[in-house]
Amino acid sequence: MSKLISSMSRGIDRIWATPIRFLDTLGEMLTMLGRAFLWGLRPPYRIGLTLQAMEFIGVGSLSIIVLVSMFTGGVFGLQSVKAFRVFQADGYVGTAVSLTLTREIAPVISALMVSGRAGSAMATELGSMRISEQIDALATLGVNPIQYLVVPRLIAATVMLPILTIVFNVCGMFGAYVFVVLVMGVDEGIFIHNIRWYTDVGDLGMGLIKATFFGLMLALVGCHQGYNAGGGAKGVGIATMRTVVITSVAILVMDFVLTQILMQVGF
């Protein structure tokens, strides 16, 4: 009987281990966010480091965003033309492409691209600094590592991701125009008129609000994983891998939750 109880207790522990670990990590991240917020308000303000991080996250990701957005817009336009022609409604392709891009695709794919490129790089850089004791060295030199390393990256990602999303929208629409109008022969006037008629600032705003949250989240995950890395080179590798996995899943989950909330408030 006691054996049965102890094996049942082990089984329950195992079932609970994953959600408890998840809540632990979430708690640690929120604590880091809180500390970053407080340290961000205190001087010295790390403007130079923030600009450097913005350059890395924003300018560094620009070429990949332009490339991916043009093809995404293009292929989405092509598929829409095929589907809408069934109902002889290909004049509405522009509307479908612009609404989907601004509200969903641009923020989500931009965030996925930036998390793969910059989020993982943050985890690797901070993880290497952690295992080589450079983060401890910062603290012993009277410099708070959260203020020096985390705050600039959080600000940079939160500011740059909406900007990259705007770039994605513009280039995505251009890609769609090229394939829908120039290749598939949909009327240019109707294509542009329907985009202007059905897409408003609220649609763009929804995408930008999502992008802001995605930017903050991916930088927080990257910094948290790198900052708490351990176990040598393998630990840095694990931190990087976890950053990509966590941010990719979190972007899709957050997208669903934010869409629900934003639609409720009238977007």
Place this chain on the structure above:
Amino acid sequence: MARASKERAKQQAHGDGDVTQVRARGAAAGDDASGLEQRSENHQIRVRGLAKTFGEHEVLRGVDLDIERGHINVIIGGSGAGKSVMMKHLIGLLKPTAGHIYVDGEDIVPLDDYQLNRVRRKFGMLFQYAALFDSMTVEENVMFPLLEHRKKEMSRAQMKELVREKLQSLGLYNVEQKYPAELSGGMRKRVGLARAIITQPEVLFYDEPTTGLDPIATKNVDEMIAEISEQLGVTSVVISHDMASTFRIGHRVSMLYKGQIVASGSPSEIITNDHPQLREFLEHSGVNVATAEVRR
């Protein structure tokens, strides 16, 4: 007068060694209050009942330790004894499960990050592998503390000049524009030391400074630590398991064993101490205690 009393206390503590002996002498003088006052002036850092547990693993179990002002204090112990964990507590990188750490009489355990930053400005630290910022040049590394804390007092040109002077005083010439990856282990340690001392800290921590160095480089690092201690008058705390180095440079040696200080005193006292774990440690250290070069 304060200086005379400080010197007298230094000599007293240095000559007699054991913490308990010094405490007993103060009490025997029938003046507990002044004894405690003298101790706080004598000791830059005092650790009382320090305990740290990671999960179920107890690393520190009630450490009591006094770090003497202006002296080289060496903490010895085997791997896993808790030396590095203790040093991280002294510098405020870890919070203890229980106990107190007094730096110049101020308990640093309850301090928050912001207050700790202020206390840490008294400290400098040389890490085991130097912990230089690998994305910065040697000059940028050494100048970093100045840029952070002395920006209003010094121009950039003055900082550069001071960096050059410090590097040269440690035997490093024309390395300013090199990156840490281009330097040898010994050179990296000297750059790390230059970075640690450039703001003239009151306390210098050394985490296993001779680990991974050849015997000649080890001797050079030992001499460097002794010179810096004498020239700058700083309090030095050295974590080590290198007994030859410990006897060469240490004014005071404390042994950490299974999370507790089991022996403490001058090198001569440590050699004659009959604590079983200390004896075993000395016997297996490869140092002949009968002929060891001991700082007196």
